[in-house]
Amino acid sequence: MNRTNKSTRQKGTEAEKIAAAYLESKGWLILDQNYFFQRAEVDIVAYDQECIVFVEVRSKTSTNYGYPEDTIGPNKEKNIYKAAEAWMYERKMEGALARFDVITITGGEKQAPDIQHFEDAFR
DSSP states (O other), X not given: OOTTOOOHHHHHHHHHHHHHHHHHHTTOEEEEEEEEETTEEEEEEEEOSSSEEEEEEEEESOSTTOOGGGGOOHHHHHHHHXXXXXXXXXXXXXXXXXXXXXXXXEXXXXXXXXXXXXXXXXX
């Protein structure tokens, strides 16, 4: 076994850091990361100067077997909604303007990451 291989969780954490830095570079404020409610999770909660944005981050080293955004199914969307609703409730922000974005990161350690940002990716 190659001990230099990173775990899926380590890769996910790195992708989330890249996504958060990307959003900050656009002037967004990161409000929370890895928010869990029961078994539901939101990777990044940010503010884009207009609304609260719940961001799902997906990454793959290549697109040989599909694109990262294709790995988000109806159950994942449902869980993101659930976590987002809980996040808003806990902060007494129910009714605030919000949307759901997806950021995908493709590439390996030997190449610069390709970042794609899908605003209002699902409702």
